[in-house]
Amino acid sequence: MTRVALIAHDEKKPDLIEFALNHEAQLREYDLLATGTTGQRLIEATDLDIERKESGPLGGDLQIGAEVAADLLDGIVFLRDPLRAQPHEPDISALLRICDVHDTALATNLASAEFLIEGLAE
Numbered sequence: 001m002t003r004v005a006l007i008a009h010d011e012k013k014p015d016l017i018e019f020a021l022n023h024e025a026q027l028r029e030y031d032l033l034a035t036g037t038t039g040q041r042l043i044e045a046t047d048l049d050i051e052r053k054e055s056g057p058l059g060g061d062l063q064i065g066a067e068v069a070a071d072l073l074d075g076i077v078f079l080r081d082p083l084r085a086q087p088h089e090p091d092i093s094a095l096l097r098i099c100d101v102h103d104t105a106l107a108t109n110l111a112s113a114e115f116l117i118e119g120l121a122e
Contacts, residue, residue, distance in 0.1 A: 002120050005064045005076040006034040006042060007056070007095075012079035013038055017045045019077070019110060023117055024048060030120070033067070035060035065098045075105040075120055077113045 004027070008016040016038065020027060024046055032048055033039070036055035043050055053060040067073045076099065080092050092108065099106040105120075107113040 001031045002029070002074045003031040003033070003067075003072060004116075004120065005067070005073055005078075006032060006038060006050070007061060007064065007076065008038050008079040009081040009084075011081040011084055013041055015110060016077070016079045017041060019079075019113055020046050020048060026117060026121060033064065035064070061095060065095050068095070068098045068102050068104050071102060073104055075107070075116050077107045077116060079110070079113070080108055 006016060006020070020042055027046075027048055031051075033051040033053060034042060036052050036058070038056075039050045039052035042048060043052075053063040064073070064076065068076070076095065078092055078095060096106060098104075105116050107116040
């Protein structure tokens, strides 16, 4: 089954929720995981089944990176706030590196997330 991780900085969580609502039928076909707070917000807003990892500040992004390293993920949607990211929020650099090493798709904005989800559907 296709496995996708969902992560968002605080200011981008509403955008990720809207994205998930707009693609709920397609995302329901995937095995989904998310960092803790993002996952909880998605569960509350949608009917998606999401495996929650730790929150970003507690290492959830690293747990997702470990799944990439183990070749267990097909893609990541990480909606980041490039202008106002807070110190407690996950840093994308480690995930970007491990995704590049393992040739795993990583979308960092809504436009690339659309392409990732459409590409996985094919």
